[in-house]
Amino acid sequence: MKIIRAKDYKDMSRKAANIISAQVIMKPNCVLGLATGGTPVGTYQQLIDWYNKGDVDFSEVTTVNLDEYRGLPRENPQSYWSFMHDNFFDHVNIDPARINLPDGTNLDAAAECKRYDEVIHNVGGIDLQLLGIGHDGHIGFNEPGAAFELGTHCVDLTQETIEANKRFFDGNVDLVPKQAYTMGIKTIMQARKVLLVANGAGKAEIIKKAFFGPVTPEVPASILQMHPDFTLVGDAEALSLI
Ligand code: F6R
Helix, strand or coil: CEEEEECCHHHHHHHHHHHHHHHHHHCCCCEEEECCCCCCHHHHHHHHHHHHCCCCCCCCCEEEECEEECCCCCCCCCCHHHHHHHHCHHHCCCCHHHEECCCCCCCCHHHHHHHHHHHHHHCCCCCEEEECCCCCCCECCECCCCCCCCCCEEEECCHHHHHHHHHHCCCCHHHCCCEEEECCHHHHHHCCEEEEEECCHHHHHHHHHHHHCCCCCCCHHHHHHHCCCEEEEEECCCCCCC
16 A cells, blocks of 8 residues: 555545546556546546646546446436546547446436446456545445445445535435445456545544544455555645644
């Protein structure tokens, strides 16, 4: 496990974007596993900035996103498909045919999860997986108690995650979908590199627990301690307890 200390959110974003752009420069046709949420937005902005300056080229990159709400069509502004297009894909030269997310509109969970695992397999696996971390230690939508050996699966979101995500649904908890398709921990652990970004004092406690506590399904991110190429980039506040 490598820990990179950043001063603040901007610095964290730049350091994470540096690692991602190094990956793309070294392997232009790489597979990037991407995350939504508030934390990586600055990382995407930095990558867009470098793309605009001609420093990084995404034309051969394939992406696989971690998760998607079950039941939300792509066009819904709160879908992760929309989030990724608004915050990243629409601003760089990524080939739309190489963008992959779970399909929230396929309500046949078994079929959709199988399809998505095949997508990841068929693109040759993930070169670099970007992650955020939930206050309860979730990664993707793998909530506490999630089995480490799962591939893509359908989850019932915990109340805490529903609450945390309501800010994206006009603050209305009733509008937040209650299920999601997520890559499993097994899939995440099979990524050749994992990069987790964290910022703010609110993440300090879980960062300490996940990366300096026991490896347990009760703290899903703790499994990353066992990953052979795991990098945590955090700002001073998120890393304040370690
Ligand atoms: C996002 C995802 C989630 C978030 C986590 C942290 O695709 O799967 O696990 O990474 O909830 O979210 P933020 O960054 O908003 O604190």
